[in-house]
Amino acid sequence: MSKRQAASGSTKWWRGAVIYQIYPRSFADSNGDGVGDLNGISAHLDYVASLGVDAVWISPFFKSPMKDFGYDVSDYCAVDPLFGSIEDFDRLLAKAHSLGLKIIIDQVLSHTSDQHAWFKESRQDRTNAKADWYIWADPQADGTPPNNWLSIFGGPSWRWDTRRLQYYMHNFLGSQPDLNFHNPEVQDATLEQIEFWLKRGVDGFRFDACNYHFHDQQLRSNPPATKRDTASVSIENPYGYQAHLYDKTQPENVAFLQRIRKLLDQYGAMSVGEVGDDNSLSIMAEYTNGGDKLNMAYSFNLLTADFSAEHIRSQVSDLEAEIKDGWGCWTTGNHDSIRVVTRWGKDTQHPRFAPMILAMETALRGSSCLYQGEELGLPEAQLTFEQLQDPYGITMWPEFKGRDGCRTPMPWQSGAVNAGFGAHEPWLPVAATHVPLAVDTQESNSESTLNAYRRILHWRKTQPALIEGDIAFFKSAEPVLAFTRSWHGQTIVAVFNLSEQETTFELPVAATELAGHGLAGAELVGKTLKLGAWGGWFGVVV
Structure with missing residues (x-):
């Protein structure tokens, strides 16, 4: 047992835990620049602790050109000045621990920003020390990409580079080149940056797109899908037309996850992986059972528009049938999905809807991730095309409006400028429908959604059967x-x-x-x- 495990009193605190996700850009702006930051999070940790959650997952705050708002990392070991400093993070971590909260940070390992020093070196020529750190491929004879792989954000997952006269692979934006995890040096470098944060005292990691680390080295084209994947992507996205047999979820990933687990165990830290795939429940089971890979994983399967007892029952039952000694994590909302009050509740403001969804989700076997603002019953914000910031939504407009509607600023004070988010005009507008639901308004109302969440979560802690x-x-x-x-x-x-x-x-x-x-x-x-x-x-x- 590590010293950290001994201090926490449990080696498996994450089993049945409730994790509160914070999207730092939109949580609280402490310095008046229109963007949330680490000090803004610290200032509201007492509020988070009052909810009765066990841990906080913070979306990326690392140095980044922000083409994908932090999920395009240019330095894994540096805090982007937009969010503060490394000292700000250390203070946040210390305060969270003083309140009994664990801190989980987001790690985006499958790809970096094209501004990362690794990629800048890799693209210079075909013989440099990092030439093989990313996925490079020659064009076909007619100059087209090497195969039919598609980017989730639209178009081919290959971009031409005039320096190397080759294509590089990107599962997401063209400015997010995929790392080549078949290269042991890439794995080693990735583990080093994970250990940097372990040494600072973080309690765990949420691994973004954790089944995207490896690709088929033969670069075989994907076959057509026999069943459209509408859990990971919207129905308007051609990405779902393929069966993704070769561009992700490769067998080599298991050994890499085992390397990560071995490192995390040395520090008593945990892991939760995001699995986006046509067959996500089976992958969740494979990646969590055996006690030597991820501690737990979650999929997008409860983040779809399908809201029925049969759907929820089948998702949980199918996972239970395969997971053995593994562990699942359920979520009905995050920074990538339409808010649950809109997606499942059709914007209902019935006072029982949001608390019922919380009670249902946290009563399922597994752990739970709650997204900031759900405890207020926030609906999806409606934005015009001109207000969009998300490149995914801009590309797929108008049928798919992207992810900005769930990323608008947190409303803290109904009567304050920008609903108390910050003094300066925020990076996304505060939704008018959110202002009456602000924290200060709900704090004083014992029957509010906020206080209903607190009652449920604190009560759940007293019920071991609902946890284990x-x-x-x-x-x-x-x-x-x-x-x-x-x-x-x-x-x-x-x-x-x-x-x-x-x-x-x-x-x-x-x-x-x-x-x-x-x-x-x-x-x-x-x-x-x-x-x-x-x-x-x-x-x-x-």
Whole structure:
């Protein structure tokens, strides 16, 4: 056991943990430049701790030209001046730890910025020391790219370079060249930058696009998809037309994840991987079982528009069937997806919707990631084309509007300039629909979504079955999702009405109501559970 594990009191604190994601550009602006920063996060850590979460995941704050807003790293070991300094990060980390919060930082390993020193050297010629650190390929005889691989952000995943007279691969933006992880030197260099942050005391890492590290060295073209992938990408994106057999999720990735795990274990740190793939649940299972790769992983499968009891039940059941001793992580919102109040709730402001979604998500077997602003019930912000910043949305407009609608500034004070985000005009506008939902307005209302979140999350900490327990689903017709969580002789029943229509559910077991969570909209009469709009209920089997 590492010293850090001994200090934390648990080697597996992440199992069943609730992780709060902060998108630093949009959380709080402390210096009035219109962009959120590390000191802005530090100033609001007491608020985050009050929610009852266990850890904070901070999206990238590393040095970057910001073409993809930090997910294009030009120096893995430097804080971008836009966000502050390394000393600011150290203070943030210390304050989080003093509040009992773990800090997880985002690591974007599959690609760098084209402004990274590694790529600047690699592109100079074909014989330099880093010539093979990125994925370079000759054109076909007619000058076209070496195969049919596509970028998620639109167009071919190959860009021509006039220095080397070759194409380089980019799964995302053309300014985000993919590293060549078949080169052991690249793996070693990547592990070194991970260790830099481990030595500073971070508690874990969220690994972005963690199944994109390796590519097929034969550069074989992908075949057409037999089933469109609409979980990882929007239906308007031709990326989903291919079965991605060769441009990602290669078998060599397993050994690399094992190298990462070995390093993290030395420091008592954890890992959660983002898996975007046609077959993401199987990959989540493969990457987390065996105790020697990722601690846990999550997919985009609950980030789609499909909102039904059957969909949620099948996702969890399919993962459970494969995961063995691995561990999943569930999320219904992040910085890449339409906010859940809009995506699933159709912009409802019913007071039970957002708390019910939280209770449902955190009652599933696994850990949970919550995205900033969900605790306020924020809907998706509606932006004009002229207001867009996201290159993904600009490329795919108008049918896909990109990710800016979930990235607008956090509203802190309803009566303050820019809703208290900062003194200067922010990089994205504050949504008018968010101002009435500001933190200060909800703090004083005991029945607000914010306070409902606090009740649920603090209550959940008192229920070991919801953190570690096994899961089993009851048969239920739409729109009811019903299951049990069992642990050390206790079985908790969880039932949720995923609609605004009243409905009933016949409990197949004898159970008494479990109180303290604050959910409303449900009444047990005998074995009949009457569920109002977006109602949720917890009970314990007797």
